[in-house]
Amino acid sequence: MLTSILSLFGGKANATPESDFWKWFQRNEQMLFNFEANQERTFDLLAAQMQRVHPSLTFEFGPVRGGKREFIISADGIREAFPKVEDLFAAAPTLPKWEVIKFRPRRDPFDIEYGGISVKASTVLVIIQGDGAKAGLTVLIPGYTEAQRNTYMGVAYLVLDQALGEYDVETRVGFIEVKAPNAAAKGAVTVQQLPKAFDAFFIRRGV
Known part of the structure; x- marks a missing residue:
């Protein structure tokens, strides 16, 4: 019994905003992967979760290619939030349907x-x-x-x-x-x- 209690509180003590985010992400993976079905609500929920990690964090999704989607973690150009991008990226679990990318990558310029x-x-x-x-x-x-x-x-x-x-x-x-x-x-x-x-x-x- 004592071991169970210590384990319970130890798990909570070891929790971080980053690990909490990815647990939420995995629980809501289907909604996120198919965000077009209800984009406004999905983006609002995701933004709220990312801001628990850091208020400046934001995101982008790529199109589905080969059964996978890009999930881009961005600091929205705010240098002070860069370490939190690194932390959230480093905490990402294995996600077979996702390619997790830290910072907005280079792209072909568009108008x-x-x-x-x-x-x-x-x-x-x-x-x-x-x-x-x-x-x-x-x-x-x-x-x-x-x-x-x-x-x-x-x-x-x-x-x-x-x-x-x-x-x-x-x-x-x-x-x-x-x-x-x-x-x-x-x-x-x-x-x-x-x-x-x-x-x-x-x-x-x-x-």
Whole structure:
């Protein structure tokens, strides 16, 4: 009897927000895997569970491929929450129907509508420069004006997040500037070329 009581309380003592989350995830796996059946309710429930781990954590789902779905754990670009992304990812059990991914990964850039502005990904150029141990990026967006600087900065962050992924943008990128394209944009690369050019920048520096 005493052993049972100690075991009961020991189990509760060893529980963590991360382990509690994954227990909930497994209990609700069917609902989550088929979230399209009731997307709003499912996302609300999942968001509430993730915020118990950390208020800044968020998520993305990928499409079903080969009977599996991607489940992406994100800090929504908030650096202070990165350790919690790592902790939640590390605590994930074996889930045969899921590919669990930490941080939003690199993706093929797509056109963006943000703050009333439409930007075609194919028209955006990026200049890479040294910024201490990091890469400073100047994003050249057609139509840029100083009057709409904040909106265009939002577009720039979305473009970079797509091309480089959440982790690299927050840990390896220094300054980010936005300008209109001009003839002096020497060495600029397209956003499609950016991942390879970005990685090569650090290889040349031996990082």
